[in-house]
Amino acid sequence: MRIVDPTFGTPVEEDTPTVVAADVPARSLCLFSNSKPGANELLRGVAGHLEAERGFAGIGFSSKPNAAAGAAPDVLDHLAAQYRMAVVAIGD
Template structure:
């Protein structure tokens, strides 16, 4: 039988920002919180461990302005341009 795929659509044509690619190890990593208290605690622990065990310092930290809404695209574009990697915490 012929059926219509209920998941069929086209990807949106929204532009995406290129991720920073030529940064030195310091300043490459951002910790990004969903701005709930648990997420910030978790990320602080991750940041401390990265510094103690891997010597990664100068780790950036950012948070969504509102825990109840998706991250703003401008903020994500800014982070993508600034960092090569992000650790995202969604802990409550």
């Protein structure tokens, strides 16, 4: 028998990812939380270790407006323009 694939869909062309600005320092790092208390705590712990053991400084922090909503694109663009790396936590 011939089956119609119930998972079929057409991929969309995704927006081009934001390119990091050339003048962003190589070790610039931000933390990005889904805004839940557990995620914030995880990120604080990560930041402490990275500062103490890896010499990171000036670690930035941002979060979604709330855990139930998506991150605003302009916030992500802003972070991409400021930092080379991000650690994302979605832990509860």
